[in-house]
Amino acid sequence: MVRNYKVTVYTGERACSATLNSVHIKLVGTDGESDRTWLNSMMICGGSASTYDVCCTKSLGKLVLIELDKRHCYLTPDDAWFPDKVEVKSPEGNIYIFPIHCWICDRETHRFREGKALRIFDESHSLGEYARQQELIQRKANYGWEEESPGVPNCIEADGPCTLPYEVQFSFTKDTEFKFTAGAAILELELKGLEFCTENWKSLDEMKHVFSNKHTQLSDFMQDHWMDDGLFAYQFLNGVHPTLIQRCKTLPKNFPVTDDMVFIPGGSNLSNELKQGKIYLCDYKNLDGMPANIIQGIKQYLMAPLVLFHKRPDDKLMPIAIQLKQIPADDNPIFLPTDSTYDWLTAKIFVKSADFSEHQLNAHLLRTHLLAEVFAVSLLRKLPMVHPLYKLLIPHTRYTLHINELARKQLIGPTGLFTQFAASGGKGLTMILARSLSSITYRSLCIPDDIADRDLQDVPNFYYRDDGLKLWNVVYIFVQGVIKYYYKSDDEVQQDSELQTWIRNIFEHGFLSKKETGIPQSFATVSELIKFATMVIFTCSCQHAAVNNGQYDYGAWMPNTPITLQRPPPTKKGTTSELTMLQTLPPIDVTVQGIAAVWLLSRQSSDYVPLGHYPEDHFTEKTPRQLQKDFKDKLDDLSKQINERNKDLEIPYTYLDPKTIENSVAI
Template sequence: MVDYEVTVYTGDRVNATTLNSVNIKLVGTDGESDRTWLRSLVIFRGSVSTYTVSCPNSLGRLLLIELDKRQFILLPNDAWFPDKVQVKSPEDDIYTFPVHCWISDRETHRYREGKALRIFDESHPLGQYARQQELSQRSVDYDWELYAPGVPYTIKTDDPMTLPDEVQFSFTKSTEFAFTAATGLAELQLKGLVDNQENWKNLDDINDVFRNKDTPLSDYVQEHWKEDWLFAYQFLNGVNPTLIQRCKTLPENFPVTDDMVSIPDGSNLSNEMKQGNIYLCDYKNLDGMPANTIQGIQQYLTAPLVLLHKRPDDKLMPIAIQLKQTPADDNPIFLPTDSTYDWLTAKIFVRSADFSEHQINAHLLRTHLMAEVFAVSLLRNLPMVHPLYKLLIPHTRYTLQINELARDRLIGPTGVFTNFTASGGEAVPRILTRSLSSITYRSLCIPDDIADRDMQDVPNFYYRDDALQLWSVMFKFVQGVIQYYYKSDDDVLRDSELQTWIGDIFEHGFLSQPQTGIPQSFTTVPELTKFATMVMFTSSCQHAAVNSGQYDYGGWMPNTPATLRRPPPTEKGTTSEATMLETLPPINVTVQGMATVWLLSRQSSDFVSLGHYPEAHYSEGTPRQLQMDFKAELDMLSTAINNRNKSLEIPYTYLDPKKVENSVAI
């Protein structure tokens, strides 16, 4: 007889303990062990327990283990979360089998030894069989569903709680986070206002509600929201820094002339455009979209164009706003020289349009739905033993459940977004369809996106500065891992699972539209490296950039109204404080919006920051060292960002690596 020393590591998370009988089987190149009961009445959360599995002869090189769990009579069936199983063979070889998932049923679950293997590395029939069986089951567990025509496919599930256990929230996350505005209303002590449909009488009344529910930045925004410089600053470093672009030629539908705008130091619009000092924000995605009806009242959604000028002091300032796409006598171009309320009202319509463009395109589509496509295709097409699975799986944590909750409780028929925003309801799928048709691969890769928008040298663009540095550090890490496993382009071409993975993304994420530039296959190591970096960046950094500041900039409602109740002015000189207050959303809509953006900006206690890998999927030394190097470089970048922020009036913190979550988890 020979003995194998089996050490079981149970996850240190709530409810990971099991009272059920756990059994193991070892499978090697030369045979398999009997199914062996791990003799313990209770396997505790966070425990490390060692057992002996005896066999008549050596099993050769271990390929996999099988785990199953059975309920004792009179005891409840419960879930168990093993982190990993380590086996010491009679030959003193150590094998590590990563698990990192819940086992809640009576089925037999197979887990491979931790060394990453590409499909053409599988030389043993048992390994090939296990790989095929895993992907066969995953294709059932993670199926696609059409959400709406022209929109990326989503995970097929009846509701968030029927998702596979391994992708659901932890107990901590679930109990901490109920995805309803009621949670925010209660914690912000606003529940007494949810039935008040009256208009605001003055801004001081809004301030009374907002007081003591602010963050340092939201308080600052409340104080300065009317000022032109803060209006312009938000295009660079607010929650939607992806729209602004340099303007060398005015769009034909935005007929701003030299004599309309005032340029300091005797210059004019034409000269400033030639010198690269003019910038444009165009909300054409919203043109013609049907505005919602809220509480029986028609709402209004515009598609503005905004022109901005970089002054000699490097400050960006708005110089012209047109609230609708088609020039006309009843669509005036508003200017800073207009009356106070004409100009302020025009800016309010822009900020409201920015809310919709940000939430539906920059946030929902380009991070949440893209991350879901990447997650589902990864789980369907790459087995746990695949090197790219090990690289990318940490960046899928909680994404499928958070998206299901969003579809149900934010943009579903009874959702907060549907009931309380101008672009809720009918407009959402239409805006998503239009936005997806304009997505390009380059726009998802931050170095290309910055270049295409010609934003390389605009000053005080901290989103760009931090994002480019994060991309560089991440690319270096991804390149190291991929080059370790793929020594040549031929290795990439031979990996049929990789090719199926990218094909699935192209088909279900980008609806087989070649104009997007999304690869349909991989032919080189650099192609694979760039795409994997984009997946990681989108699912972590880009989401942090467009999510984390929602309450900072949207908590003070007049700065980012989710809806507007009066149409845009059709001529100048018709606005006043009274018309502005009538235009802003009423009290109950305001507090629903405050509660929602507060909830979406919260960080949970089981937050995992970028570069942290509490679940060890790699067992080889080189990728593990690369992970440590990655974290070390992120720590250095975090220090540099914090040092820079000390000198800024508005610190830009959203891309501090220590505040970037590893995945789309909120």
């Protein structure tokens, strides 16, 4: 008797997702398999759902997997096809869903498992075990590791984004918009004659018209108020680098600030304020001794300053002392707000230039982009699509490998913008990255632990902390629900060999087997797995948004965030002026290249996916899908709370509003 299986093929809605090639399918079950059946490709259109009949002479039993292949005919081009999923209704009335969500662009046979998540010890059929093994063998071939530089996390083995597998490349929409944004910025600079102008700025007013129509409300505010001490301090809490400042109860021995140097309102003194926990420190020791770049034949300057802040009775944080080099000396004065206007301003400019390098290379590049890449490559190499953790984490890897390959070519490569124009570019770049990796700890990647370790639980007006802790909690509850649905006991976690191989791969290739980082080498408990998966999602979405999305807001006005400085810091007080400041700031061409870069890196594409949105249905079971919905609802509620709070703020903090956070490191 003929058994008829109804097969519905769903093709993605993205650009160029349809195919004119011949598509074939084979159904494979516990009791047999169908013939390889041709599907009419003329019905396979972008965003379509096309239904076909696959006839068999007997029941196939429980469906385990499907096989898909695509062959071009003599008169049709060999194109790529992006199926979202295949749904099969058996003669018995059972519905099987096979998630795909990837490009098929070759003539090979591709196997896809039924959508129910399975751990390796759940496999009960030899066909499933075989398909699992073959998938990982192919993925290891497609996603190899490469050592880019000693002491730096390993990266994907590739020669530019175009050599990456199709499934991890930008969409046509994303690629087109990215290139247009970059091209439009450079064209505007060329038309204004700024791109190749190596002269120094003659005045601050000249800088106000670099881009005529690229303004944000905050970038304009920064332009008008960047000299204010309060705004200077505010940025270390709520700007793009809120992860360095810490409470200071004992001054570092190399920062000899005394009571008689600083003015404390209300009749107190520095010693008392230290004891009461009202003093805070930013220490750029990570940059100490790093060689500064040579740009256009001119030696640049990169300092490793120490900055002291005081929380006043009105809860406002203010800078009270700056030392620009780590070793105290007569030619390394401690600058104070009571110094001359340009002495104090010049000191703050050197701090913000150092902050640019520490932020870009450590907080941004290393701790979000490079770690997200490690998480992505390990996931693709070690966990098959049917694994529950793959389904949980794969949405948070979207476009990461592509954007990082672009960065290696266009930003931090030998001819990249950062290499050519940043003080920390060139030889210092990889040295800073290696030193930064050696300072990473697992606790510093988990915001509740990081805030506690920096002793910042009660600092007022710290919106990065407030929103970040709430986001961590929402992500944690979601992850906990999903993982506890699949792992009922610690024994099951320990028994999952794929899971253990995955975390070991991250430890070895991401953290170079450094035990002192505290990164787990294996998972012994469900709670350990929950915390680590929460950290991965938070890093790839929330943390990246916090250190990325405000780059143009705070960097469009160059004196607030100089990419480099071309004169040494003053060695004595009373030697600065507006002229020396302008001569210290980067020249015109370096300035505009830096601003163009932060403009590009702050632009979201029209196809970005906000945190908590899952347009691709990797999970098919009811419980995890409901958990995804609950996750999105909680994020929507948090977004409303943040927007309500922001109404009363002079500078709204928006970077951790869930609606502005992308699911992955994609820009």
